[in-house]
Amino acid sequence: MNLPVPSGSVERPRWPAPSRFRRYQGPVMLSLLAICALVTVLTTIGIVAVLGLETIHFFRESHVSLPAFVFGTEVDPPKFGIFPLIWGTVMVAAGASLIALPIGLLSALYLSEYAPRRVRAVLKPALELLAGIPTIVYGFLALVLVTPLLKACFEPLGLKVDSYNALSACVVVGVMIIPMVSSLSEDVLSAVPRSLREAAYGLGATKFEVSTRIVLPAGLSGVAASFILAISRAVGETMAVVLAAGRMPNVTANPLRSVETMTAYIVAITGGDASYGTPKYLSLFAVGMTLFVMTLGLNILSGLILRRFREVYN
């Protein structure tokens, strides 16, 4: 069938040649985007290089051996044994994870599988709002709210609660990272195809079985990624921890005592405790490197666990 020729098309062509912008769009965008991607890669390389070089510098200046650095229990110079700092960091991160991972995961399951659409529309942004609160606010909440509450709870039982204590840091950091877990996990759980849920329901599965045995395993890689991000955030969290847990390097299993984390130590040193170039000053790079290695280790570990357990759907 012949289409009628639009009137006027003979005198004035309707399809001009592509503009110069459209013609050069491809290569321009390609290089622009590549540069942006390169920025993050270069930054990472830069950070690792600076940390690595200064760490080597530190060990050369301070004459501390690596085992003595990692396992020594006396933080002050010239010993530089940072084990109490690692201990404090692990304790706060573990305690915070103990609070945030189950609560975050369960709220993600609730939001993606159980909540009516309208509840979800309100609750999800509300949870994400938690992530927008400056961490120092969590810090003084720990001081003025959580610690007094802990004192009120534990001191009648005859347990002494330090004004700065690890438990209160665990609580506030835990609450702080709940939205990371719940929001990211909810995204991946919601992304599990409806067809998988229908298949399970069609076999006579209950909502609980569908949620925990089909949706969760299918979204496991994303859930684990959210866990790792949250734990890394807890490991690296600074201001809230400084205010809540204080600055007493302790190796203790008692969460009601004060502990010092690696980040708190770094804050103290950069806060003017040490003059430039001294071993004490250089130690902050070594501590930073230790933090970096810890989070890197977490990432590698999670990758290994995932390869073993995740279910890939397409």
Place this chain on the structure above:
Amino acid sequence: MTTRSPLRIEPTTPPDESPPMRPSDPLPALPPPKPDPATVPDPVISARSLCVWYGSSMALKNVDIDIPRHKITALIGPSGCGKSTLLRCFNRMNDLIPGARMEGTIKFEGIELADPSIDAVALRRRVGMVFQKPNPFPKSIYQNVAWGARINGYKGDMDELVEKSLRRAALWEEVRGKLHKSGLDLSGGQQQRLCIARTLAVEPEIILMDEPCSALDPIATAKVEDLMDELKEDYTIVIVTHNMQQARRTSDMTACLMLDEAAVQGGHRTGVIAEFSPTEKLFTNPSDPRTEAYITGRIG
């Protein structure tokens, strides 16, 4: 006033003037029983005046249908006329869609499926479903088959059940050596037979198939069709299909659904059953002009 057949003369209310249905309207009176060529003795599912609503829009109006036992019933009709909606009434799958509800009666072995308080989970074990797109779980072939049986508390020998189900689904020979490979590594046709095996493993009485071959090539389609023919000895099968040849090849009874003209005038898409007859009769001598127009390709 509802017009069941355009052949019937309605002197007072022509069909195109009846107002669109609203959820608040009372149900229209049952249409007078028509001499139905498709008398089904001992139906396994029997729906009368079944209406389905999605929110405020009516998806199905006054459906009367009897699903014969150990036969294949095909649901055909143009897109959007409610075939899948009707199919999903049989196992209450529409419950998963917020705002969906049923009116009228639909009985399965004495259970009133329109009753919102019945146990849909227990029902779905007895009324299995195979979907349009093969949707195996991202688990091993073995786990795919065993999963449904396990959650339903199957007490017997699981290995035996898995083998039996895979054999029944004509897949055993192809997968016996790789039961612990992912179900997603199989081809599309194999995946669909895996989904059938998974459904068979919970020993349902009815198998609902929602366009089970539309994502498959002709060879895989032929395999699934052969399988359906074998399965009907033990199961009742209801299949939704866009493929009229498939309906004609495989089914014993065919229901042709159409959009309700009156609803279309009012801007709604409401499906009705235009004709429900033995397949051979529906395709060779349809009694409804809309069915005839559809099967000869003039509409749809």
